[in-house]
Amino acid sequence: MIRSINLIFSIVVICVLYLAFNRVVLAVDCLNINPNTVSSGDADFCMEELEKIKSQYAPAQEKNKQDLAKLQAKVNDLNKRITSMTIFLKNLERDISKREKDSVYAQEILGKKAVGQYIDIRLYDPVLSILSADDALEVFRIIKIREKVADADRKTIEKYSEEIIKLKSDKLNLEKNKASLAVLQKQVSEDAKFLAGEVAKVEIYLATLSAKQQSFLAQKLESLGLSRSAYNMKGGCSSDINPFKNPGFSPSFAFFSFGVPNRVGMNQFGAKGRAETGQNYTQILNAYYNADVTSGYNIGITINVSGKNEFGQSFNDNWNIEDYVKHIYEMPTDFPIDALKAQAIAARSYALNYTNNGTKSICPSQSCQVVKREINNGTWQAAVDATRGMVLTSGGLPITAWYSSTHGGYAYTSGDIGWSNKPWTKRLVDANSGIGNFSDLFNNSYDKSSPTFYCDWGSRTQYNKTAWLKPEEVADIANVILLAKADGSTQKHLSQTDKPNPDGVDTWDENRVKNELSSRGITSFNSVSNVSIGADFGSGRTTTVTIDGRSFDGQDFKSYFNLRSPSNIQIVGPLFNIEKR
Structure with missing residues (x-):
């Protein structure tokens, strides 16, 4: 046998x-x-x-x-x-x-x-x-x-x-x-x-x-045009609630994400908020990295910059490490000086690690670090000069000092988001006091001033170019989750209905999904009246989405929402909330 x-x-x-x-x-x-x-x-x-x-x-x-x-x-x-x-x-x-x-x-x-x-x-x-x-x-x-x-x-x-x-x-x-x-x-x-x-x-x-x-x-x-850089907030959130943009139907629902990827390392708007409360650049860096702030690192290293940046400039240039950092455009120069100093040290560390102390090239775009041919302004140059030769190190070597514009109140380790786990990355609640609910998050987060702190990402040409969803559209997403969980073989039919099916099969519309649920003895949603969110405010993750009394796992909901929602409307982080108008 x-x-x-x-x-x-x-x-x-x-x-x-x-x-x-x-x-x-x-x-x-x-x-x-x-x-x-x-x-x-x-x-x-x-x-x-x-x-x-x-x-x-x-x-x-x-x-x-x-x-x-x-x-x-x-x-x-x-x-x-x-x-x-x-x-x-x-x-x-x-x-x-x-x-x-x-x-x-x-x-x-x-x-x-x-x-x-x-x-x-x-x-x-x-x-x-x-x-x-x-x-x-x-x-x-x-x-x-x-x-x-x-x-x-x-x-x-x-x-x-x-x-x-x-x-x-x-x-x-x-x-x-x-x-x-x-x-x-x-x-x-x-x-x-x-x-x-x-x-x-x-x-x-x-x-x-x-x-x-x-x-x-x-x-x-x-x-979506999500910028990792606080300097170039391209595709910044066009909020549908501040001010309210009427989609032409009511009630309307929208799912708002806190922050943007990748939420590892330094939170640039968080650094701004910390500096505004009196923290110096060393305190800021220690908040975001498990690394040493090391002075006197070799300033004679040459960095080769190769490629094209987001501004149409091409590079194949060799710059001294300190000159290279002066060409970086990653943080608005009107940020507090200690935030700029922290940024200069992080950028210098990232370049040295990425190039292995100058033995490899680095690109000039946000895939690496954004540089321009023009040297950045005097405020930035002053921050670079004030931190000359200062590097974040672990075991005596420069670290990959990741950073991004807006973490949404929480930072994660590189392993948390599926990258190689690095000991210098850390989890933290990035706030000046405890967070126990969404109100605390809005009031206490260091990066609350970021224009991408709270956003319903995406839009469609109709409905006043907003990301608002109709009650029956939210019901359809819930039905998709019910069907996918009941029968995994149906998932390839459950992509969004306004784009070609990636599997090359027919996409089932909301009525077909309801019929499939009915044939399996499962009661479907026809419309939605109430949606509520449960979250773990210790780790910064949505744990449950409850729709008219039925609860769904928060991260499952996010996955199927992004699969089914129309146009490019998406939830872009582990922590999100619901708004109803």
């Missing part, structure tokens, strides 16, 4: 791997291309291709899971049987050992009785017994006793003989059982080893594909 299951499983795995690794060669190598440099067109192409690959092996993967579950159940059953058999054999061994000792004694008794019986037979003379007896009845009584003793001895001999035969049979069966157990254990061990290897192969491939999909999803997020 196990071999049959393994054969089926092997075929399934081979099919999966064949589909994965022997697919048609693509015009763009979507598994190996760099998501940071891919064009928008190639990103769209790769998203579609990766989804196609996923849909191709989905049936085999589902069969794989089913067979794996069956095999695991079989392995568990065998393990139980082996355990039971082992206990039985140990008990049997103890019993045989005892019987072996008894048999030695039995053989001694048997030998003595056999000798005694032989002597009696040879020496006993019934005629002599009659002639010597005083009473005939006494003679017959003695003869009868001797017959009974002889019969008892015979039965004893037969019993001990049977015991010896049974003992030999038990020994033989024990040896066979031991051999069978050894074969069974070896077979289970081989099957488990094979299974672990094949599962690992598939998991490695799936992890690779998933990572690439996430990379391209992140690249598509860039279409």
Whole structure:
């Protein structure tokens, strides 16, 4: 049975791997291309291709899971049987050992009785017994006793003989059982080893594909124009509530994110807020990094800048590290001087780490750090000069001092957002006092002055170019989650209805989704009246979204919201809130 299951499983795995690794060669190598440099067109192409690959092996993967579950159940059953058999054999061994000792004694008794019986037979003379007896009845009584003793001895001999035969049979069966157990254990061990290897192969491939999909999803997020830099707030939030933009329908719902990616390292508007409360640049840096502020670092290093920035300028230039930092445009120069000093040290550290102390090139765009050919103004130059040779280090080496414009009240480690985990990154509540609710977040966050602190990202041409959603649109998103959770195979049909389906299949509209739910005995939403948010204000994550009394996991809601919501309307962070008008 196990071999049959393994054969089926092997075929399934081979099919999966064949589909994965022997697919048609693509015009763009979507598994190996760099998501940071891919064009928008190639990103769209790769998203579609990766989804196609996923849909191709989905049936085999589902069969794989089913067979794996069956095999695991079989392995568990065998393990139980082996355990039971082992206990039985140990008990049997103890019993045989005892019987072996008894048999030695039995053989001694048997030998003595056999000798005694032989002597009696040879020496006993019934005629002599009659002639010597005083009473005939006494003679017959003695003869009868001797017959009974002889019969008892015979039965004893037969019993001990049977015991010896049974003992030999038990020994033989024990040896066979031991051999069978050894074969069974070896077979289970081989099957488990094979299974672990094949599962690992598939998991490695799936992890690779998933990572690439996430990379391209992140690249598509860039279409919103979210700036990582506080200096160039391109695509800054056009808030739909401050002032209120009427979409032309009521009630209306919008989901507002706190901050923008990537929320690792220094929060630029947070640095501004900290400086405004009197913190100096060292205190600011210590708040955001687990690193040392080191003075006297080598100022003779040359930095090669290569590529094109967001302002249309091309570079292939070599600058001294201090001159390079003076060309950086990452923070508005009207920020407090201590915020600018903290920025200068972070930028210097980032460049030295990125280039390995000048041995590699660095790009001039926000994919690395934004520089212009023109030296930045006098305020920035003063901040650079005041921190000359100062670097953030860990173990004596410059760190990758990540930073972004607006964290939304919380910072995360690089590992928290799926990057390589670095010890100098840290989690923190970026506020001047505790945060226990959304009101505290608005009042106490150091980066609350950022124009992207609280925003409903995206818009559509109709409805006054806002991100407001109708009650039935929110209901549709909730229905999509219900259906996807009930039947994962439907997910490829649940993309947003106003764009081509990335899987190349038909996209189900809200009525089809309702019908699919009904066919599965699930009550769907027709409209929505009330939406509320539950959040963990210690870590800065939305935990639940409750829609008319039914609750959904906050991060699941975010994922399906971004999949289904119209146009480019998106939730861009782990912490978000609902607004109703």
